[in-house]
Every structure is written in C-alpha cells, then in structure tokens.
Amino acid sequence: MAATLPPPRLLPSGDSAVTVEFSxxxxxxxxxxxxxxxxxxxxxxxxxxxxxxxxxxxxLVHYDPGTIGFDALGEKLLSLASQPLPPATKARRWRIxxxxxxxxxxxxxxxxxxxxxxxxxxxxxxxxxxxxVAMIGFTPGWSYLSGLDKSLHMSRRQNPRLxxxxxxxxIGGIQAGIQCLAAPSGWHLLGRTPVRTYQLHRSPTFLTxxxxxxxxxxxxxxxxxxxxxxxEAGEIIAEQVDA
Amino acid sequence: xxxxxxxxxxxxxxVQDGGRLGAQRYGLTVSGAMDRVSLAAANTLVGNAPxxxxxxxxxxxxxxxxxxxxVRVAIAGAPRNADVAGSPLALDSSVTLKDGETLxxxxxxxxxxxxxxxxxxIKGEKVFGSLAVNARAGLGxxxxxxxxxxxxFSVDTASGxxxxxxxxxxxxxxxxxxVLGPQDDEFDDANKALFLDSEWKxxxxxxxxxxxxxxxxxxxxxxxxxxxxxxxxxxxxxxGNGAPIALMMDRGTSGGYPKIxxxxxxxxxxxxxxxxxxxxxxxxxxxxxxxxxxxxxAQLIRTLPDRLRSADTVALNIxxxxxxxxxxxxxxxxxxxxxxxxxxx
Numbered sequence: 001m002a003a004t005l006p007p008p009r010l011l012p013s014g015d016s017a018v019t020v021e022f023s024x025x026x027x028x029x030x031x032x033x034x035x036x037x038x039x040x041x042x043x044x045x046x047x048x049x050x051x052x053x054x055x056x057x058x059x060l061v062h063y064d065p066g067t068i069g070f071d072a073l074g075e076k077l078l079s080l081a082s083q084p085l086p087p088a089t090k091a092r093r094w095r096i097x098x099x100x101x102x103x104x105x106x107x108x109x110x111x112x113x114x115x116x117x118x119x120x121x122x123x124x125x126x127x128x129x130x131x132x133v134a135m136i137g138f139t140p141g142w143s144y145l146s147g148l149d150k151s152l153h154m155s156r157r158q159n160p161r162l163x164x165x166x167x168x169x170x171i172g173g174i175q176a177g178i179q180c181l182a183a184p185s186g187w188h189l190l191g192r193t194p195v196r197t198y199q200l201h202r203s204p205t206f207l208t209x210x211x212x213x214x215x216x217x218x219x220x221x222x223x224x225x226x227x228x229x230x231x232e233a234g235e236i237i238a239e240q241v242d243a
Numbered sequence: 244x245x246x247x248x249x250x251x252x253x254x255x256x257x258v259q260d261g262g263r264l265g266a267q268r269y270g271l272t273v274s275g276a277m278d279r280v281s282l283a284a285a286n287t288l289v290g291n292a293p294x295x296x297x298x299x300x301x302x303x304x305x306x307x308x309x310x311x312x313x314v315r316v317a318i319a320g321a322p323r324n325a326d327v328a329g330s331p332l333a334l335d336s337s338v339t340l341k342d343g344e345t346l347x348x349x350x351x352x353x354x355x356x357x358x359x360x361x362x363x364x365i366k367g368e369k370v371f372g373s374l375a376v377n378a379r380a381g382l383g384x385x386x387x388x389x390x391x392x393x394x395x396f397s398v399d400t401a402s403g404x405x406x407x408x409x410x411x412x413x414x415x416x417x418x419x420x421x422v423l424g425p426q427d428d429e430f431d432d433a434n435k436a437l438f439l440d441s442e443w444k445x446x447x448x449x450x451x452x453x454x455x456x457x458x459x460x461x462x463x464x465x466x467x468x469x470x471x472x473x474x475x476x477x478x479x480x481x482x483g484n485g486a487p488i489a490l491m492m493d494r495g496t497s498g499g500y501p502k503i504x505x506x507x508x509x510x511x512x513x514x515x516x517x518x519x520x521x522x523x524x525x526x527x528x529x530x531x532x533x534x535x536x537x538x539x540x541a542q543l544i545r546t547l548p549d550r551l552r553s554a555d556t557v558a559l560n561i562x563x564x565x566x567x568x569x570x571x572x573x574x575x576x577x578x579x580x581x582x583x584x585x586x587x588x
Contacts, residue, residue: 011425014505015533017475019425024469053267053473055497062267063532066541137471137497138378140270144471160435181380198269200370200381206269 008033008058008081010074015065019057020077026174028146030057035211036085037077039157046076054210055135056144059097074154089135093213095239096178098169098191099224105169105191114154123218125149126169126190128133131176131214141198142179143208148176154190160186169216178208190216195238202234245312247361248395250345253303255355255450257389258365259292261493263382268497273476274382275492276373277356277451277515280544281320284409285360288337289546290319290402295364296374298390300357306347307359309340313401316346317364319352319409321516327561336408336554337362339401354516363399379492406554409547416524419514421479421504422533426469429501430481434461439489439525447519449495454514460485463501471499477506477514489514489576507533509540 020037023030038054041061047057048067053060063073101108101122104242112119131147148171161184164170168179172187179185180197195217197207208214219227227237259282262275266529276282283293290298291359298305304323307316317337317405319323325332325348332338332346335356351357367384368373376383386394389514427435438461446455474480478490480500489506490498497557506514517523528536 012505012530013420013425013473013475013502014422014477015507015530015537017473017505019472021425021472024470051265051267053496055472056470058472060267060475062475064541069534070530135471135497136268136270137473138495140266140268141269183379189279198271198380206266210268 005126007078009129010077010187011058012070013060015070017062018074018077019058019060020081022081023057023186026056026134028132031132031146032085033081034059036211037081038210039086040080040083046073048073049065053137055137056146065232078159080139090242091211091214092209093241094195095241096169096193096195096216097219097223097227097237098193098216099219100169100191102221104165104224105158105189106169107188108190110114111152111171111188111190112153112193115151122152122190125152125218126171126176127218129176129185129215133208133210133212133214135210136197136208139179139181139182141178141181141196141206141208142183143159143178143180143197143214145176145214146174148174152176154188156186159183165192165198167194169193178214192224194224194231196231199231199234208240219240244397244495245314245342245400246310246395247314247316247340247388247398248308248310249392250306250308251392252305252390252394253301254389255295255301255303256305257299257378258296258367258383258386259375260296260300260373261370262375262492263377266371267473268448270496271371271380271382272377272494272496273492274373274377274451276358276375277492278320278354278512280411280512280540281356281516282358282360283547284319284335284411284545285317285358287362287551288319289315289360289362290404290407291360291362291364293544293547295360296367297361297365299545300348300359302351303500304347305359306345307340309357310395311342313341313403314338315339315399315401315404317407318348318357318387319360319362319411321351322485324349324356325370326575333408335411337406339403339406351518353518353521356515361396361398362401363398369384373476379493384566386427408554410550410552412512412543418524419517420507420528420533420536421477421510421525422507422530423504423527424502425472425505426501427503429462429464429469430503434463435503437461439527441521442524444489444522445514445519449519451491453488453490453494454491456487458486461487461503467500468552469499469501471497474498474502477508477511478502479504479506490516491560507534507536508544523548576588
C-alpha cells in the first residue's frame with residue numbers, strides 16, 4: 001500500500017514544529033501511514049522531538065530547535081515514513097453504549113427524514129458500522145472516527161449549534177464522532193453515550209487512542225442513566241475487546 | 244505559610260505556567276503564559292524556576308494582600324502603575340509585602356498581560372505537569388477558572404532576602420516575524436503579499452484562544468475548508484471571512500482552516516503584548532533565521548539569573564517614573580466592554 005503513495009510533504013509549522021502531510025484529503029491509507037509513523041517515533045524516539053499529534057492525514061511533530069534543526073529532523077522523518085508499513089497489529093476495540101434519539105439525539109428524526117427512512121434504520125446503520133479512531137482533537141477526548149456507512153454521509157448543519165451536550169454521538173460529512181465535553185458543533189446529533197473518553201482523576205485519563213477500533217450498541221434511556229452514574233463515579237463503562 | 248489574597252482582579256486573569264505538554268494528541272491544548280519571557284523574568288526575580296506557576300493579570304487592574312505573614316512577589320510584563328502602601332513599585336522588580344500590606348496594580352498601559360510571581364511559586368495539583376488554567380477543560384489549580392476577588396494562595400512566608408530588579412533587553416520593536424506555512428500554498432502570491440505588506444490591528448474580541456486580526460481580507464485559492472490538521476502556538480489561520488486569527492495558548496489542538504504562516508517562537512509573546520488597535524506588520528523570515536532566534540530566545544530565558552541586579556530604592560523610583568513617562572497613558576490596552584473572557588462558556 002505504502003509503495004503506491006507519494007512520499008509525505010514536510011510543511012514548516014513555525015520554528016518548533018513540522019507537519020508531515022501524507023494526503024490533503026481524508027484518506028484511510030494516509031491515516032494508516034500517519035499512525036504508523038507516530039508508532040515508529042514512539043518506538044525509537046528522535047532526540048529533540050517533544051510531542052507528536054496525529055490527525056487524519058498528517059502527523060504534527062513538535063520539537064526543540066535547540067536540539068535538532070528542521071533539515072536534520074526532516075531527513076529522519078522522511079526516511080522513517082518511507083519504511084513499509086508494519087503488519088497490522090491487534091488493535092483495541094471499544095464497544096460504546098449509546099442512547100439514541102429523543103432528548104439525547106435531537107437530530108435523529110431529521111436525519112431519518114432527510115435520508116427517506118426511519119430513525120430505527122438510521123440507528124441500525126450507525127450501530128452496524130466498524131469504526132476507527134482516526135484522530136483526537138478540538139477539545140479533550142473528541143474522537144474523530146472513520147468508517148461511517150456511506151449511506152449516512154451528509155453535509156454538516158447550516159447553522160452550527162453553540163453548545164452540544166457532553167457525550168454526544170454525532171455524524172458530520174463522512175465522519176462519525178464521540179464528543180466528550182460540551183462544545184459547539186455543526187454535526188448531526190444521533191445520541192449520547194455515558195462513556196467519558198476524557199475524565200480527570202481516572203486512570204487512564206484518556207480512554208481512546210488514535211488507531212483504536214470502535215463499535216456502538218444501543219441502550220435505552222434508563223440504562224443510560226445507570227451507566228452515567230457509574231461513569232461519573234470513575235468506572236470505565238466502555239467494553240474493551242480485542243479487535 | 245502565609246496567604247496571598249486576591250483583593251480585587253479584572254477578567255482574563257488566571258494562574259499560568261509553562262503549559263501542559265504531552266497531551267495535544269488527546270485534544271488537550273497546552274495553555275500556559277501568553278508572554279513567556281515576562282513569566283520567566285517575574286519568576287527569576289523571586290528565585291523560582293522560570294516557568295513556575297504565577298498569576299497572569301489581564302489588561303485590567305488587580306490588588307493582592309499578604310495575610311498571616313510576609314509574602315515576597317515580583318512583577319514583569321505589560322507596564323502599569325504599581326504601588327505598595329503608597330510607594331511605587333517598578334516593573335521588573337521584587338518586593339516583600341508585610342503582613343496586611345496590599346500591592347495595587349493599575350490598568351495595563353500598552354500590552355495586556357503582567358505576571359505576578361510569588362516566592363516559592365503557586366502551589367497546587369498538577370495535571371500533565373502543569374497548574375495552568377484551561378477553563379474549557381476544567382483544568383487548572385488551585386482554581387480551574389479565571390481568578391476572582393477573594394481567591395487566595397497558600398504561599399511560602401517571605402525569605403527576607405534583599406529585593407532585586409532584572410535588566411531585560413529592550414524588546415524588539417520591528418514587525419512580528421513569521422515562517423510561511425504550513426498551508427501558504429492555499430494562497431496565491433498576491434494574497435501572500437497582501438498578508439505580508441499590510442498593516443494589521445488586533446481586534447478587541449481577542450482572547451487567550453486567538454487574536455483576531457483586522458486588515459484587508461485574505462482570499463483563499465481553493466476555498467477555506469481543509470481537512471483538520473494540527474495547530475501550534477502562533478499558527479495564523481485564515482477562516483472563510485478572510486480575517487486572519489493568530490492562534491494563542493488556549494487554541495484548539497486541530498483546526499480546519501488554511502494556515503498561511505506561523506509566528507516565530509521569539510515573537511509570540513510580543514504579539515500577545517500588542518495592544519488592541521495598535522498597528523503592526525508581519526515579516527517573513529527563513530527557517531534558519533527563525534530557528535536561530537528560537538535558540539537565542541531559549542538562551543535568554545536560561546540566562547535570566549545573570550541579569551538580576553540589587554534593587555536600589557532611589558534608582559527604582561526614578562525608573563518607575565520614567566517608565567510612566569515613556570509609556571504614557573495614551574494607549575488603552577483594550578476596551579473594557581469588549582475584551583472577551585475565555586473562562587465564561
């Protein structure tokens with residue numbers, strides 16, 4: 001796969017970071033290369049790199065220019081990025097409970113109407129998806145998922161909402177998402193999960209990692225309330241299984 | 244232990260330090276001081292590590308009272324009138340507040356942020372190595388929000404060492420330097436030139452998340468949507484309306500607008516301290532020059548202790564007066580009515 005893709009572009013992001021860009025568009029192969037480079041850097045760190053931030057299509061590498069310069073680092077990154085992708089390792093899979101529709105998913109009916117089907121059918125298509133955490137960004141724990149069923153691709157809302165609830169499960173464009181904190185959003189809200197992908201004073205603080213697999217299953221609103229209480233108390237209520 | 248009580252404080256003031264590193268991959272932004280040299284200078288004056296937690300005071304006034312013992316503090320950053328019990332306190336110097344004494348700070352005269360460092364530093368519970376306030380994520384210690392009157396810090400009782408001042412290099416006054424990219428290829432040459440050759444002003448609707456720039460509209464080559472990628476402190480993104488936003492310490496960790504340029508590390512704090520309404524320009528520099536400046540900047544912070552001088556009371560007062568005369572009162576940092584407070588959702 002890697003051999004068919006062009007080498008990444010090195011985009012200067014100021015004097016202390018470089019963006020290693022594998023694609024300009026959302027592309028699963030590019031995301032795989034991003035995560036592979038991220039993993040390779042974690043396994044054999046380059047002196048001077050302080051932090052890496054994987055996104056859909058690029059890896060942002062923060063570094064200390066007092067330790068390594070742009071050219072020397074760029075060379076090392078290009079060399080690492082040209083390595084063939086390692087064989088796929090077993091990813092973690094999270095089974096995430098979702099209360100769909102009603103007060104927890106205020107856009108479910110509208111999405112069903114827009115796609116000429118029923119809310120139950122939308123839930124079935126969303127639950128039937130096999131997702132991957134492509135990146136985490138924007139606000140803590142906000143997990144951007146690839147793998148949304150093509151029949152659910154639809155443009156974002158014309159008017160983004162200024163505040164959407166913590167735990168919102170939504171779709172936007174060709175992406176699906178798990179939102180942790182209350183935040184503005186222009187995506188369509190299908191439901192809510194009691195799972196906290198970010199929770200201070202819990203170990204681990206962040207549940208999901210880029211590369212993790214995700215599936216959803218439907219719960220009723222009463223179960224949501226029970227699980228929400230357990231989650232609030234620090235219990236990890238997402239089920240972890242081997243992918 | 245003594246206490247330092249916040250007697251009064253304006254909005255946009257919070258505990259900040261060197262920032263929260265290592266969790267941007269989970270969407271957790273770095274936060275930290277808007278002007279790192281000033282934070283480091285204030286900390287150095289009271290013997291703290293350069294990026295220890297201190298109070299970042301926004302453009303408005305503030306006052307702090309020592310309780311249960313003496314407290315030694317220092318101020319650096321945006322100039323403002325300061326006094327302790329009627330005696331003026333110069334910027335870039337330390338002072339010991341006796342039990343019951345109050346340090347009073349006026350509005351910033353130019354710039355926005357002044358740092359109050361406390362001997363022994365602010366204590367609290369670190370998350371990802373930092374006490375810095377990130378109100379949206381509910382992080383920061385001892386208060387996970389902007390400061391309010393009545394807040395207090397448990398602090399070391401003053402050591403009683405002689406007071407110091409610090410001689411900082413004259414801040415550069417030229418254009419804010421940038422490295423083009425990462426998405427400068429989303430703009431044609433005419434629009435890149437427009438960005439680099441125009442005069443800009445910082446909008447009053449700016450905050451710790453981003454500084455909105457007022458000037459000509461910058462047009463994109465292929466529209467304003469890109470697939471979200473990572474941001475850094477000083478990324479200059481251009482949204483659909485063509486008005487650039489310089490991303491600051493509370494930025495989102497990823498963003499979906501093309502980034503035309505990135506402010507060099509050495510100049511991010513200078514932009515942070517540029518008053519709303521003051522005209523300034525950008526200048527593109529090479530990566531080699533930017534990295535050279537970044538190394539010099541790190542060197543300056545490392546060698547701040549070499550710049551400490553003993554505080555001479557007479558010189559200090561003259562300095563305070565001349566500082567006031569030089570800076571003048573003509574420039575109001577921001578309009579009190581429009582300065583946005585990031586902490587309020």
